Amino acid sequence: MNDVAVVGCGPAGISAALQLVRSAFQPTVYEAGTPGGLLRSADHVENFPGFPAGIPGVELAERFIEQLTRWGVKPRRERVAELTPAAGGFNLRTARGAETYRRMILATGTRPRRWPLTVPGEAEARVHDEIIPLLELRGARIAVVGAGDAAFDYALNLARRNAVVILNRAERPRCLPLLHQRAADHQSIDYRSSTRVTAVEPGASGGVKLRCAEPAGSVELTVDYILTAIGRTPRRELFTPELRRDDGRPIPGLRLVGDAVNGSLRQTAVACGDGLRAAVDVARELRGELEEPR
Numbered sequence: 077m078n079d080v081a082v083v084g085c086g087p088a089g090i091s092a093a094l095q096l097v098r099s100a101f102q103p104t105v106y107e108a109g110t111p112g113g114l115l116r117s118a119d120h121v122e123n124f125p126g127f128p129a130g131i132p133g134v135e136l137a138e139r140f141i142e143q144l145t146r147w148g149v150k151p152r153r154e155r156v157a158e159l160t161p162a163a164g165g166f167n168l169r170t171a172r173g174a175e176t177y178r179r180m181i182l183a184t185g186t187r188p189r190r191w192p193l194t195v196p197g198e199a200e201a202r203v204h205d206e207i208i209p210l211l212e213l214r215g216a217r218i219a220v221v222g223a224g225d226a227a228f229d230y231a232l233n234l235a236r237r238n239a240v241v242i243l244n245r246a247e248r249p250r251c252l253p254l255l256h257q258r259a260a261d262h263q264s265i266d267y268r269s270s271t272r273v274t275a276v277e278p279g280a281s282g283g284v285k286l287r288c289a290e291p292a293g294s295v296e297l298t299v300d301y302i303l304t305a306i307g308r309t310p311r312r313e314l315f316t317p318e319l320r321r322d323d324g325r326p327i328p329g330l331r332l333v334g335d336a337v338n339g340s341l342r343q344t345a346v347a348c349g350d351g352l353r354a355a356v357d358v359a360r361e362l363r364g365e366l367e368e369p370r
C-alpha cells in the first residue's frame with residue numbers, strides 16, 4: 077500500500093504535497109485539470125504575503141508549480157473518479173486503474189454555480205462560467221453577471237482588452253470596496269446595479285442578446301460573450317457517505333482541505349495553510365508519532 081495521495085493540485089494540494097516531500101514522503105498528486113487550480117483565474121492577488129506589489133494569479137500558480145517540480149513532484153494528470161475505504165487505508169480509482177493509499181488528502185476546490193436561465197443552443201457557446209476560455213479575447217463586448225469579488229476581478233481582467241458591462245441584480249455590489257472603486261474608475265467597464273437578466277437569446281451577428289429588467293423597465297443588451305460569476309459550490313462528490321463518520325467528519329486517515337471546505341473563507345493563503353496543516357498531521361501519523369489517526 078502507498079503512503080499518501082493528494083487529490084487536487086491547486087494551492088491547498090500543492091502546499092500539502094510540498095510539506096509531505098519535505099517530511100520524506102512521496103505523495104502521489106492527482107490533477108484532473110491544469111495544475112495551479114482556480115488561482116489561474118485570479119487577475120491580481122494582493123493578499124498573499126511575499127509579493128509587495130501583488131502578483132497575477134497565473135504567475136503565482138506557476139511559481140507554486142515550479143516549487144513542486146524542484147521538490148520532484150510531478151502531478152498525475154488524472155481525474156479521481158472514486159474513493160472508497162479499504163483495510164488500513166483507501167482505494168482510489170481513476171480511468172487508468174486503481175491504487176491504495178494509507179492516507180488521503182482531498183483538495184478538490186469548487187465548481188461554478190450553474191446559471192438558472194435556459195440558454196438556447198445557438199447562444200450556448202457564448203455563455204461561460206470560467207474566465208480561462210475568454211482570456212485571449214481582444215476587442216469583444218462581454219457581460220459579466222454577478223457582483224461579488226470574482227465578478228469584479230473578472231471584469232477588471234477582461235477590460236484591459238475588451239469592453240465589459242457588469243450586471244448586478246441587486247442594488248449594491250457584494251465585493252471588496254476597492255474592487256468596486258477600480259471598476260468605477262475604469263473606462264472600459266460599465267457597472268449596472270438593479271439589473272436582472274431575464275432571458276438570453278442568440279444575437280443578430282453571432283453574439284448574444286440579453287433581456288434585462290431594470291427599475292425603469294425592460295432593456296436589451298447585445299454582447300459577444302457572457303461570463304457568469306454567481307458563486308461557487310464545493311467539489312465534494314468523492315466524499316461519499318461511507319467516508320464520513322456519524323457526525324459528518326471524515327473517517328480517520330482522510331482530510332478535506334482548502335476551498336472544498338472553507339465556505340466563505342476561500343482564499344489562497346487559507347487554502348495553503350490548510351494543506352500544510354493536514355500534511356504535518358499525516359506525516360506525524362505515518363511516522364507513528366500519533367497514537368491514533370485523526
Ligand SMILES: Cc1cc2nc3c(=O)[nH]c(=O)nc-3n(C[C@H](O)[C@H](O)[C@H](O)COP(=O)(O)OP(=O)(O)OC[C@H]3O[C@@H](n4cnc5c(N)ncnc54)[C@H](O)[C@@H]3O)c2cc1C
Nearest residue numbers: 084086087088108109113114115118156185334335343344
Ligand atoms: C476570480 C478569482 C479571483 C481570486 N482572487 C484571489 C485573491 O486575490 N486572493 C486569494 O487569496 N484568493 C483568490 N481567489 C481564490 C483562490 O483562487 C482559491 O482560494 C484557491 O485557488 C483555492 O485553492 P484550492 O487548492 O483549495 O482549490 P482549487 O484552486 O480550486 O484547486 C482544486 C484542484 O482540484 C482539482 N480537482 C477537482 N476534482 C478533482 C478530481 N476528482 N481528481 C483530480 N483533481 C481534481 C481541480 O481541477 C483543481 O485544479 C480568487 C478566485 C477567483 C475565482
